[in-house]
Amino acid sequence: MRLANxxxxxxAVTAPSSSPTSAISSVSPGAPDTFAGIPxxxxxxxxxxxxxxxxxxxxxxxxxxxxGLAGGYPLxxxxxxxxxxxxxxxxxxxxxxxxxxxSGAHQQxxxxxxxxxxxxxxxxxxxxxxYADTVESSPLFYFLREGDSRTGLRGQxxxxxxxxxxxxxxxxxxxxxxxxxxxxxxxxIWFDNxxxxxxxxxxxxxxxxxYSRDNSNIHRAAHALAxxxxxxxxxxxxxxxxxxxxxxxxxxxxxxxxTEAINLVAQTYGRTHIGRGDEILLTVMEHHAxxxxxxxxxxxxxxxxxxAPINDAGELVLEQFVPLLGPRTKLVAVTHVSxxxxxxxxxxxxxxxxxxxxxxxxxxxxxxxxxxxxxxxAMDCDFFVFSGHKIFGPTGIGxxxxxxxxxxxxxxxxxxxxxxSDVTFEKTTYQGIPQKFEAGTPDIAGVVGLGAAIxxxxxxxxxxIAAYEHELLEYxxxxxxxxxxxxxxxxxxxxxxxxxxxxxxxxxxxxxRHLDRYGIAVRSGHHCxxxxxxxxxxxxxxxxxxxxxxxxxxxxxxxxxxxxxxRR
Ligand code: PLP
Numbered sequence: 001m002r003l004a005n006x007x008x009x010x011x012a013v014t015a016p017s018s019s020p021t022s023a024i025s026s027v028s029p030g031a032p033d034t035f036a037g038i039p040x041x042x043x044x045x046x047x048x049x050x051x052x053x054x055x056x057x058x059x060x061x062x063x064x065x066x067x068g069l070a071g072g073y074p075l076x077x078x079x080x081x082x083x084x085x086x087x088x089x090x091x092x093x094x095x096x097x098x099x100x101x102x103s104g105a106h107q108q109x110x111x112x113x114x115x116x117x118x119x120x121x122x123x124x125x126x127x128x129x130x131y132a133d134t135v136e137s138s139p140l141f142y143f144l145r146e147g148d149s150r151t152g153l154r155g156q157x158x159x160x161x162x163x164x165x166x167x168x169x170x171x172x173x174x175x176x177x178x179x180x181x182x183x184x185x186x187x188x189i190w191f192d193n194x195x196x197x198x199x200x201x202x203x204x205x206x207x208x209x210x211y212s213r214d215n216s217n218i219h220r221a222a223h224a225l226a227x228x229x230x231x232x233x234x235x236x237x238x239x240x241x242x243x244x245x246x247x248x249x250x251x252x253x254x255x256x257x258x259t260e261a262i263n264l265v266a267q268t269y270g271r272t273h274i275g276r277g278d279e280i281l282l283t284v285m286e287h288h289a290x291x292x293x294x295x296x297x298x299x300x301x302x303x304x305x306x307x308a309p310i311n312d313a314g315e316l317v318l319e320q321f322v323p324l325l326g327p328r329t330k331l332v333a334v335t336h337v338s339x340x341x342x343x344x345x346x347x348x349x350x351x352x353x354x355x356x357x358x359x360x361x362x363x364x365x366x367x368x369x370x371x372x373x374x375x376x377x378a379m380d381c382d383f384f385v386f387s388g389h390k391i392f393g394p395t396g397i398g399x400x401x402x403x404x405x406x407x408x409x410x411x412x413x414x415x416x417x418x419x420x421s422d423v424t425f426e427k428t429t430y431q432g433i434p435q436k437f438e439a440g441t442p443d444i445a446g447v448v449g450l451g452a453a454i455x456x457x458x459x460x461x462x463x464x465i466a467a468y469e470h471e472l473l474e475y476x477x478x479x480x481x482x483x484x485x486x487x488x489x490x491x492x493x494x495x496x497x498x499x500x501x502x503x504x505x506x507x508x509x510x511x512x513r514h515l516d517r518y519g520i521a522v523r524s525g526h527h528c529x530x531x532x533x534x535x536x537x538x539x540x541x542x543x544x545x546x547x548x549x550x551x552x553x554x555x556x557x558x559x560x561x562x563x564x565x566x567r568r
Contacts (some may be wrong), residue, residue: 166464166467166468166471167460167464167465167468167548169468169548169549169550169551172460172548172549173549175200175201175202175456176198176199176200176201176549177201177204178190178198178199179198179549182519183516183519183521184516184517184518184519185519186518186519186520187519188519188521189518189519189520189521189550189554189557189558190521190547190549190550191520191521191522191544191545191546191550191554191558192521192522192523192544192545193370193390193497193545193546193547193550194339194367194390194497194498194523194527194543194545195523195545196389196390196395197370197389197390197391197392197547198392198547198549199392199393199394199449199453200392200452200453200456202452202455202456203392203393203394203449203452203453203456204449205452206448206449206451206452207394207445207446207448207449207452210229210232210444210445210448210449211445214228214229214232215229215444215445216228216229217229217441217444218230218233218441218442218444219418219435229444232444232447232448232451233442233444233447233448234249235451236254236447236448236450236451237249237252237254237434237447239450239451239454239455240252240399240450240451240454242454242458243369243374243454243457243458244365244369244374244375244376244384244386244399244401245374245375245376245377245378246376246377246401247377247404248404249434250404250407250432250433250434251401251402251403251404251407251433251434252399252400252401252434253399253400253401253402253407253433253434253437253438254397254398254399254434254438254442254443254446254447255385255397255398255399255400255437256396256397256398256443257387257388257389257395257396257397257398258287258289258364258365258366258385258386258387258390258398259289259293259387259398260398261383261385261386261398261399261400262289262290262293262333262362262364262385263293263296264400264413264437265293265362265383265385265400265402266293266294266296266297267293267296267297267413268410268411268412268413268437269331269383269402269406269410270294270297270301270303270331271297271300271301271411272409272410272411273330273331274297274301274303274330274331275301275302275303276301276302276303277302277303277304277328278301278303278304278328278329278330279303279304279305279306279324279326279328279329279330280294280297280298280303280304280305280306280329280330280331280332280333281306281307281308281321281324281325281329281331281332281333281334281354281359282294282305282306282307282308282332282333282334283307283308283309283310283316283321283334283335283345284307284308284309284310284531284532284535285310285314285316285335285338285340285341285343285345285529285531285532285535286333286334286335286364286529286531286532287335287339287340287364287366287527287528287529288528288529288530289364289366289528290333290334290335290362290364291305291531294333303330304328306324306329307324307531308320308321308324309535310341310343310532310535312536313343313490313491313492313493314338314341314342314343314489314490314491314492314532314535314536315343315492315493315494316334316343316345316346316350318346318349318350321350321353322353325353325354325357325359329354329357329359330359331359331360331361331362332350332351332354332359332360332361332362333361333362333364334347334350334361334362334363334364335363335364335366335367336363336364336365336367336368336374337366337367337368337371337496337497337498338367338490338498338529338532339366339367339498339527339528339529339545340489340490340498340500340526340527340529340532340533340541340543341489341490341492341495341498341500341529341532342473342490342492342495342496342497342498342499342500342545343490343492343494343495344368344492344494344495344496346494347361347363347379347381348378348379348380351363351379351380351381352380355380360382360383360406361381361382361383362381362382362383362384362385363379363381363383363384363385364385365384365385365386366385366386366387366390367390367496367497367498368386368496369386369390369391370390370391370392370497370547371465371466371469371496371497372462372463372465372466372496373462373463373466374462376401381401382402382403382406383400383401383402383403383406384399384400384401385398385399385400385401386398386399387399388446388449388450388453391450391453391454391457392453392456392457392547393446393449393450393452393453393454394443394445394446394449394450394453395446396443396446397443397446397447397449397450399450400437402433404433407433407434407436407437408432408433410437412430412436412437412439413437413439414439414440415428415439416439416440417439417440417441418431418435418438418439418440418441418442419431419435419436419437419438419439460548465548466496468548469496469497469546469547469548470496472546472550472551472552472555473495473496473497473499473546475552475555476499476544476546476555476558477499479555479556479558479559480499480501480558480559480562482559482563483503483559483562483563483566484566485503485504485505485506485566486501486502486503486504486562486566487501487502487503487504488500488501489501489502489533489536489538489541497545497546497547498543498544498545498546499543499544499545499546500527500541500542500543501541501542501543502538502540502541502542503542503562503565503566506565508524508525508540508541508542509524509525511524511542511562511565512524512542514561514565515542515558515561515562518557518561520544520554520557520558520561522542522543522544522545522558523542523543523545524540524541524542524543525540525541526539526540527540527541527543544558
């Protein structure tokens with residue numbers, strides 16, 4: 001498995017420049033170090049490679065003086081900590097019985113801890129069925145049943161884990177209050193990071209401080225708090241600009257999240273530049289947020305969606321992507337990292353090929369921005385979108401980056417206050433970019449929190465985060481391979497963060513609920529990427545997904561819990 005930073009360097013070497021034909025030949029046999037899936041490319045599937053300091057040369061410099069960073073960044077060294085295997089696992093009793101999963105946690109209230117009744121059963125078929133039934137009928141999970149929209153869960157208390165190379169994770173974990181709680185009597189293990197990430201104290205405090213001290217609407221009033229709030233909001237824009245390496249703050253538009261950003265591009269750029277018979281090129285591994293807005297556009301305009309296939313490992317098949325890039329292609333919209341499979345797409349190569357054909361590219365960065373350095377100028381994408389809540393910031397705030405020339409040519413998305421320059425009943429003129437796209441009062445506190453999240457990530461260093469998570473992912477991949485009947489889904493040579501799998505004979509929901517009983521939060525289901533999951537003949541997977549505050553010890557607990565489930 002290769003590290004994102006390496007790819008960044010490699011793809012910069014191999015990105016094609018002139019025509020589609022030359023684009024293909026530039027990634028053909030003889031190319032120095034290309035991606036699996038590229039014709040003649042070097043698959044590079046086995047094991048991790050060492051990472052060289054120059055891998056990071058292209059990235060914006062990060063502060064090396066972060067207290068959570070051991071000896072500056074990076075780098076990954078192989079650790080002596082071996083994953084556990086089936087034969088090392090003791091028979092596990094129920095949570096709280098002092099079993100191997102029980103790191104000292106003891107339940108006070110057995111009804112709360114065992115919402116499904118006594119969980120241990122003897123492994124017979126009937127016992128397994130009964131276990132599944134009790135889990136599946138639990139009222140705790142009403143929200144998994146269609147039509148039931150009540151909300152609310154619970155938990156409380158602390159725990160920490162050992163460091164891998166690069167980051168002082170014990171120290172880092174102290175920054176995340178939510179991690180210090182017990183769920184069903186066990187320390188919470190948050191492996192649902194692809195859905196949303198937890199927030200460091202600095203983000204929580206920045207948001208709270210804004211409302212306690214600085215709250216005002218922005219841009220319009222001549223008073224002290226308006227000036228402060230405006231400064232914080234526009235300061236947040238500058239932090240985002242630096243975080244993704246954009247040329248100018250006017251290229252940074254605040255939106256609600258990735259979903260809104262893609263809808264905005266579809267309804268403004270798309271409605272202006274894409275018409276009947278034109279084609280929008282996607283991949284099978286897109287999140288629904290990067291499918292449905294294009295379907296709306298296709299319905300509205302008569303445009304057509306083209307979909308590039310993926311192989312059995314979950315990698316984009318570039319040989320088949322290239323011919324889909326035809327004379328009618330008006331936009332490529334591709335995810336940087338698949339939320340269901342973990343695949344890191346060779347976006348620089350894709351962008352090079354698309355540009356050679358005169359086609360702009362939107363990159364869905366929802367799952368890349370949290371995990372490795374992103375530089376939109378080096379990538380040369382036309383649009384880049386991501387969500388604040390997936391980069392340890394608040395929900396309800398996200399970013400659309402667009403090249404200035406493109407944004408300037410796009411009509412506004414919504415009309416209202418803040419985005420106008422002059423209004424009469426006869427005619428309205430608009431602000432320039434980015435305000436033209438920010439109608440109404442924005443999520444000012446959200447931007448403040450997002451800025452604090454970016455400060456936090458910058459203090460750790462995105463290269464160090466990438467290196468740490470890469471080690472953790474490799475460790476987890478190996479550890480999960482010890483579980484009988486576990487089939488990994490998404491085995492790309494180049495991956496980030498995600499460990500999707502299914503288990504023979506067990507529903508994904510059952511596995512998810514079993515893990516929850518040990519305080520382990522994973523996602524089970526289709527992950528809003530149904531075409532990707534169906535490509536593997538499935539309707540869903542179980543998906544643990546990692547972040548830099550996760551540890552090997554947590555992975556060991558996950559693996560033991562899965563061995564335990566298998567034994568039942
Ligand atoms: N794209 C990808 C790859 C995602 O993983 C997600 C969320 O999981 C989205 C888009 C949508 O993000 P949001 O719900 O924050 O708008």
